[in-house]
Amino acid sequence: MSEAQDERVGSDAGEDENTAPTYGLNEEIVQDIQEAIEREDSAYLHEKLEDWHAADVADLIEQLKPKLRLPFMRIMEDRIDPDVYSALDENVREHLVDEMEPAEIAAFINELELDDAVDFLENFEEEDRRDVLNQIPPDERAVLQEGLSYGEDTAGRLMQRDLIAVPEYWNIGQTIDYMRDTENLPDEFYEIFVVDPRHHPIGTIPLNRAMRSKRHVMVRDIMDAEQKLIPVDMDQEEVAYLFKQYRLASAAVVNDDGALIGVITVDDIVDVINEEAEEDILRLGGVSEDDLFSSVYRTIRARFPWLFVNLLTALAASFAISLFDATMEAVIALAVLMPIAASMGGNAGTQALTVAVRALATKELTTANMFRILNKEALVALTNGSIFACMVGTVAWLWFGNPLIGGIVAAALVVNILVAGVIGMIVPVMLERLKIDPAIASGVFVTTVTDIVGFVVFLGLATLILL
Amino acid sequence: MSEAQDERVGSDAGEDENTAPTYGLNEEIVQDIQEAIEREDSAYLHEKLEDWHAADVADLIEQLKPKLRLPFMRIMEDRIDPDVYSALDENVREHLVDEMEPAEIAAFINELELDDAVDFLENFEEEDRRDVLNQIPPDERAVLQEGLSYGEDTAGRLMQRDLIAVPEYWNIGQTIDYMRDTENLPDEFYEIFVVDPRHHPIGTIPLNRAMRSKRHVMVRDIMDAEQKLIPVDMDQEEVAYLFKQYRLASAAVVNDDGALIGVITVDDIVDVINEEAEEDILRLGGVSEDDLFSSVYRTIRARFPWLFVNLLTALAASFAISLFDATMEAVIALAVLMPIAASMGGNAGTQALTVAVRALATKELTTANMFRILNKEALVALTNGSIFACMVGTVAWLWFGNPLIGGIVAAALVVNILVAGVIGMIVPVMLERLKIDPAIASGVFVTTVTDIVGFVVFLGLATLILL
Structure with a gap:
């Protein structure tokens, strides 16, 4: 990172033994800097970081042990480019800013571009924000306040006011x-x-x-x-x-x-696209926010709601199974095979759901083509369902030496994969119509349905046929 | 879409009753155009589409019934801007291009910017590509061939050669x-x-x-x-x-x-970011490509591999369960409660996994901070696991009137959620080190582990304690 002129990135990353796909940062550099912080070697740190880009310094701070972050900032003092703060992960930034004086923060904000400054300020508590704004000259304060007056995540927050x-x-x-x-x-x-x-x-x-x-x-x-x-x-x-x-x-x-x-x-849009994609990915995974750098307490809170919803789902599935306990007691093979239809349905449903959520986000899936695509989805599900039903049916037959059990699990599989494909496509579309983000809520609906349909159809058929 | 001057988008979308979040396109417009195509009303179509942006025309074509797409292209003839082809979904484009003559395609390609032209050509079969290239003047052909000589998804394919x-x-x-x-x-x-x-x-x-x-x-x-x-x-x-x-x-x-x-x-990077985010989303959902506009056959093929892997997983889980069939026969409540620990573990694992995959993609998770974050993940899992264990244990106790069963399911839950959190973080990191895309393979590893651990710990503990 020290060649000032021909800073060719990436191409020489292969020269050292480091396989981590970062550019300037690797474990040794982070370790080296941590040691320099511990021995408070400010001359070394100042020289080492002289030509670093703000984004790389921000990455470095994120990689440091949390207890070394503040000492690092104190050693670097006014050599920290305000853009470093803009580039920092929100959680890490909050933690650092908590330790700074309003006047110090105001001085930083004065040097940021409007959209970055607003972005910086919007995460402050009402009171802290007022303290900081009071330290900023009235003209610029008015501009900032106007920026803050636009709704979060709107064009007003993204725009620059300086133009020709x-x-x-x-x-x-x-x-x-x-x-x-x-x-x-x-x-x-x-x-x-x-x-x-x-x-x-x-x-x-x-x-x-x-x-x-x-x-x-x-x-x-x-x-x-x-x-x-x-x-x-x-x-x-x-x-x-x-x-x-x-x-x-x-x-x-x-x-x-x-x-x-x-x-x-x-370039502001690049950040938005990233944010929106990240939001979709995290929501599909049942996480409400990027919590990599969050505190333990905050991470627990962020993950809890989905686990709780999943608990209710799991209990509902258990209840559905309990309706057939007599059947399972009679034929214990059913308890052994029970998860297969549910699991395959869950997987097929997730596939359909993922395609639908993505297609809604890119506006490729609309009311105009929904029925056509639903039709195709049903055909795909029916075909894949039938193929897997043959496989599973044969395995179950050979395993338990009973063709009836094979037939039952095969039938349950076809039904559940078909239901999964259709539900996986319909639920996101309906949520979008209700103005609920399809990414946040689709997964739990779909897997609840596929779990319960999977268990009930399998055990229900078995009760009808075997008892 | 017809105001040529002040084409203010979005703001007047609320005026009609259409709630679909598309700009120019809604169901009525698509319907109206489909009817015009059916009655071959070229004057109407030419006038209607006169001021449309290429990207909107591409969206329209995607929304049309497949059998009307080619007639539409024939009616519009040379009024179709080549950029329409660049903006089309790959599957739809392939289908249309199949019907065109090499000379026709060459004429289009000549009008595209280099990166779009290369992007257009790279999806052609070897032979078709040669036919098209032969129709292009030698100078431009050489430039195109050089563009095609760079590896797919490399900087060479994204770049423009014209510069100052x-x-x-x-x-x-x-x-x-x-x-x-x-x-x-x-x-x-x-x-x-x-x-x-x-x-x-x-x-x-x-x-x-x-x-x-x-x-x-x-x-x-x-x-x-x-x-x-x-x-x-x-x-x-x-x-x-x-x-x-x-x-x-x-x-x-x-x-x-x-x-x-x-x-x-x-602006070329915006497309790449989109593509890469889409890839991650789809892979996490177990889909190998965006198949919304793919044929039924192709969609089946795209979805099949993951379902097959999931089948093996499900069979492995069934086999694990079968080891405890005697226990379940003795206490059928176990069969009823069996899915809970597996399902909760799967969910917790997916959460950890999603955060890890995303953090690897943004290079926030590295070898330098991996152990710290793993530590946190374990603490989060242990806490959430304990809370949910209390809930589930109490429910199971009250349900089956047996505190031992409650204790067993609670213990299995803590173990499985802890394993899930740790595995969900480690597996993506290991795959990344092995240069396998963490998004594509993590999910199946993690849920296999959480399924099997969930079933085995729960039923194993029950066998030890209850029998």
Whole structure:
């Protein structure tokens, strides 16, 4: 990480013996730095970390033993780039910020871009936030407070307010001169907005097109009149969808009156896409938040609700089984084979569910094609169910020497896989219609159904046929 | 979708009664267009779709009944923007392209950007691809063939070859004049690369900085010397990681000699991030590919392997249970309660697993902090396990009036949830070390272990204590 010029990443990662797929960080580096913190060797740490990128420093802090994190921050003092805080995992950041004075935090926030600053502040307790805001100059405080006034996870929170907007009767020369005179432009921006006298966006010019035009060319002659405008209260998931769908690099944000008030760039969207994908993955796995760096207490609390729901499900399944205890007592082979249909159904249901949840998130599954796809799902389930029924039926027959038992488990398997496929597709669609996130609640519904159907059909058939 | 100028999306979606979260598309529009296709009303379709964005047309085609897709393409003929094909779901695209002549396909490909064209061609059968390439002018064919020569899912496939590279001794005026004279620049680019005489990148200038500088300013005086370089053979997942980690808008791609050969921009990365997140979600759900638009046969094949693995797992669990059939025959309550410990363990294991898979993907979980996190996971599992053991033990005691049965199920629950938490964290880490995608294989390992441990501990304890 120390070559300042040709910092070629990844390609030379294979040279040392470290197989961990991180770039700058590996166990030895972390160990080395931990030892330097323990002996309070500030000269070594300052030199070692001099050229590190903020994101890598944040990664380092996450990897440090928790009790060394604060000493590290104290040793590094004002050499910590505020962007390090933006890049930190929320749990780790909270823990560190708790130890800082409001004035210290305010100084950091002043150096962040608006969206990062708002993101930073939004996780504070009401009171702490007020203390910090009081330390910030009134002008900037007002901007921050406006940022905080937009709903969490909306376009308003993602946007930058600094942008270049010019009237259509200007030429490129005037535009360039205006840009040269404007302070406070964001580091990254990709287009110039053209606005009417009411400050409504009427067009956009990619920077490269502006640059390649002569000074006398009129703005109105080279602008694209078509553009996607983003209402300030649009949910960030919808904003991300627009960026993906239309491959946008940046887009104008407008208020209720249609006036241009900010700009969102695609690099902010990368974070949103990540967040949304992470949310879906975690929710499908029955975890309410990324708890890797959470405290034990918080992790327990985060995991508890799903386990509790699962407990109710498991008890319901046990109750269903208890209805057939006499049958099992008579033929104990049934107790042995009982989990198979339930487990296969659960698996088939999860497959259908996963495809459906994903297809809903990408808007590929809609009311227009739902029945067609449900049809296909049923056909797939019936076919796979029949194939596996033959296998399981044969194994059960040979195992217990009873063709009837084989037939019963085979029949239960077909029914349960079919139910699983259909339910796995329908439940997410229904939850989406009820405006419940399909990822959060589908799994438990589907496996409850497949467990109970699996046990009841298998044991019920056995009771009818064998007793 | 017909306002050409102020195409404000989303904000007016609430005006009609459609609750589906699509923008232009809803059931009525799809129905309306399907009817127009059926009556071959080309005038209506041409007018209706005139201002549609390629991505929306692609969505429409996906929503159409499969048998209407080809007639639709025939009616629209050369009014279909080639980008529509790039935006189409792979399965749907394949089906349509099968019906087209090589010359027709070649004409489309000629209009696509390089990365889209390569993406389009890579899914063709060897022979079909040759037929299409033969229809393309030699110069462009060579470029395409080079694009195809890079490994699938590598930086080489993502990059654009058209870029602006200037020597450090130029000034901004020369740079701008050069840009004005250069044809074939991509629509979107955000930085100017500075190269040495061997064409090695030595710096980069964001477009906006170049634009705001006077003509006499030297390139070397305003360039950023630090930049992330991407080796052409880097895996796209790593490329996406770099873009996320360092919030890059674009980055230079270099060949083995370190020479600049292309550029990757963040909008291409948005697709990669999506793809990789989708892959993780699907794999965790036991599906090998997004099969929403796949044929029945292909979907069956895609889902079969996991179901088969699950079958083996289920049979192994049944075999474990069969070891205790005498115990169950003696106390049938055991058969009734048997699924609880297995199911709770499976759920707890999936939670730990999901967090671990996600943390490995984001490189937050590493060898440096693995033991610390494993420790925490064990503590969480022990606590949650104990709480649920109390609940389940009490329920089982009251249900069957036997405190011993309550105690046995409680003990089995603690053991299994603890094993689940630890295994759920260790298995993904081990798979990652073995260079197997943790998302694809973790679930089945973990649930196999939790099933078998759940059944064996519960029934084993019961055999020891009750018999």
